[in-house]
Amino acid sequence: MLLVETIVMAWRSLGANKLRSALTVAGIMIGIFSVISVMTTIAALQASIETGLTYLGSNIFQLSKYPLNFSVVGDSRFKNRRNISYADYLRFSRLMGTEAGLICPKVWDNGQQAVFGGRKTNPNLELCGTNEGFTTANDFQIEDGRSLSKEDVEFSRAVCVVGQQVFQRLFPQGGAVGQTIRINERKYEVAGVFASKGGAFGSNDDNTVAIPITRFFQDFGSKNRTIYLAVEARNQLVYERTKGLAIGALRRVRGLRPEDPNDFEIYSNDSLAAAFRSIAGIIRIGAFVISTVALIAAGVGIMNIMLVSVTERTREIGIRKALGARQREIRRQFLLEALFLSLFGAFSGIVLGVAAGNVLAAWLQAQMVFPWGWSLAGILVCSAIGIGFGFYPAQKAASLDPIEALRYE
């Protein structure tokens, strides 16, 4: 018998029990959906992180009280550490001398709102008190005007450089440089505009406003604030030496004895990417395990429904056998039905999973991706499940005695 005939027959008998088929398909779909949506999201984030959406500039590492992983903010392990103060920063700079290419202190306030004329930003600005090194340290480009200067910091001038999103929000007609915006009822002259950079790790770099760190402490106070120290090595060759010296310098500033562990974190783009990879790995394993369990459950569902189907259609099987169907033709028909059920589930799960994963990725401002490898794996696994769990019912159907089957009511 031709394969086409078998496919048509299998298709027709699935169509005869639409609800039942759909429910069985849903089981497989959920299993595939869970793995594909998670893998799509992770792949999208990873693609974004590893293709240039970098938080820090090259040859730069950062020292801070907290690791740059937002989930641990509030963790008492980190919270109870002493803040890095402005005085610590000044002493650290003196100790580093000329070793570092630049040292950029950063202190953040993430709940401010900028106003210009009648226009306002959302009250979630990432306001940063910093110095002239900020543009390089955080890998920004200047689109218009200038960066903060040494003098801005020295004289604690009320100037700012605004991110692309802030600029577009407040100055839809352009011409920001030289205008005065207000943040928390204080006036700042716009000295420059950053080019768009996008975001990563749930933050949005285009929502940044940089002001001189000296001005920041005057206007917003220094209580409960900790400085993030970005340090640039002069080149890749001296990177490790600079990093070692910086750690030593900060330990001295903080008065640590040789046996004390560091009470601060050190990280770089590479370590951020590595941290992400390790988290992604754990999430992947979790999604994989959950999906495997879901797919096995769905496979049992397929087997169950196929056994019901074989029993219901005993007489049909008897007729087919009387008319000359061989065992392999009956077996193939039922196997194909099981395979169809699981492949429908696989395809709909992939479509929904990729859609959901990319929606999530878009929300996290990552690139859209299609996880070819995981989709292919999903289809192969589902085929194996369809055939594996469909085999026993199909074999049962194929080996029915035609006389008994014809007599079945």
Place this chain on the structure above:
Amino acid sequence: MPNEIAMEPRLARSGADVVIRIEGITKRYVMGATTVHALKGIDLLIRRNEYLAVMGPSGSGKSTLMNMLGCLDTPTSGRYEFNGQDVANMEDDELAAIRNREIGFVFQTFNLLPRSTSLQNVELPLVYAGVPASERRHRAAEALFRVGLMDRLHHKPNELSGGQRQRVAIARALVNRPSIILADEPTGNLDSQTGREIMTLFENLHEGGNTIIVVTHEEAIARHARRVVRLRDGKIESDHATAHL
């Protein structure tokens, strides 16, 4: 395929017109602790274009013999040759191939696939014979034409009367040009008027050269046949030609 079989030398010796040759077949079933001897040594020779009725009360071994004749089952012992092929010792799939090529079944309960149209039902034996789709449709339509259902090609069984359903089943039995048509109580589920129409159809098929075996317990049906074989207690009680009307 049937031509190759016709060339076998065994058949030439036994006479080219012998379709079924049964010698001393027995059938035993083990049912729990007891063994049932359903057939206790049957000899039967059926020639091409015979019209044979198999009769007997229930428990006579009638159904067992029908299953045997239809190659749905194999005997415990004895010889069974179908068109010169030894079917007594065949495997399931070989028997399926014999059923597909050589036997057209007509059942009491019609046994049509409920979700398929007349045409699809009649096509089914051709599907298993590997006949290409266009030829299949053509031959199925032709078979339905022969039973007078040309205008019911795309009806499903539940849209047809009992008589029409049995005609579809007969068309399905004819479509593969089998060596025998094996009918099991073909009028059992029909009213007597429709039953007579079906028997007239068998009459016409017999006159057209078909070999027909009808299994029945009704004398009125058996009278249509040219030869009646009566079974009792697993043995042939009598085997003689009828005074055909």
